[in-house]
Amino acid sequence: MELFLHNILIWIGSSKYILLFIGTIFEGPVIMMASGFLYKLGSFNLIPMYLALMSGDFIADILWYCLGRFGTRSIIYKYGHVVRITPTTIEKVEKKFIKYHQKILIISKLTMGLGFAVAILVVAGIFKVPFKNYVILNLIGGFIWTAFLVTIGYFLGNIFILIPESMKIIFILFIFIAFILGLRYANKYLKEKNI
Numbered sequence: 001m002e003l004f005l006h007n008i009l010i011w012i013g014s015s016k017y018i019l020l021f022i023g024t025i026f027e028g029p030v031i032m033m034a035s036g037f038l039y040k041l042g043s044f045n046l047i048p049m050y051l052a053l054m055s056g057d058f059i060a061d062i063l064w065y066c067l068g069r070f071g072t073r074s075i076i077y078k079y080g081h082v083v084r085i086t087p088t089t090i091e092k093v094e095k096k097f098i099k100y101h102q103k104i105l106i107i108s109k110l111t112m113g114l115g116f117a118v119a120i121l122v123v124a125g126i127f128k129v130p131f132k133n134y135v136i137l138n139l140i141g142g143f144i145w146t147a148f149l150v151t152i153g154y155f156l157g158n159i160f161i162l163i164p165e166s167m168k169i170i171f172i173l174f175i176f177i178a179f180i181l182g183l184r185y186a187n188k189y190l191k192e193k194n195i
Contacts, residue, residue, distance in 0.1 A: 016044065017052045024056025032146055036153020037160065053146050061121055061138045068125020076126070094127045101129045102137060109141025
């Protein structure tokens with residue numbers, strides 16, 4: 001059993017950037033903050049870590065765009081009436097979205113979509129925002145957003161180093177719970193305000 005665990009740890013150590021890339025595709029913000037934290041503790045080199053995070057986030061954004069562009073519009077036209085989405089509603093939203101898509105995409109990227117990031121990325125695909133614009137805006141926003149989350153994780157790593165050994169697990173749990181509750185509160189607040 002010890003040999004198995006040893007081999008697993010060696011594999012994780014040699015594949016850590018690939019694992020970051022894959023993890024970021026599925027859960028970007030949490031992985032980005034954790035990466036900054038682990039960077040502070042010496043587990044990662046900055047450039048490969050940052051490239052893995054940016055690449056994973058970019059691939060996820062492309063997948064959401066493709067879902068919207070190639071699979072969702074016909075479904076919305078066919079079944080949208082179930083949730084009170086009519087072709088007229090779609091046309092109105094499309095005009096506004098196309099007109100302001102640059103601002104919407106950048107703000108969405110820099111604010112995690114205010115709780116609607118995935119929906120905004122899918123809508124960009126549905127309304128066929130030019131792919132080149134989509135890519136450029138997502139790369140700009142992703143560069144800033146990734147740096148911001150890695151920096152937060154890094155500073156949490158600074159605090160972690162100062163905490164006595166006996167309190168470190170409690171600190172990690174507290175930060176994780178506070179982050180999740182903060183996201184839930186922000187989503188609830190935005191839904192109540194109809195933003």
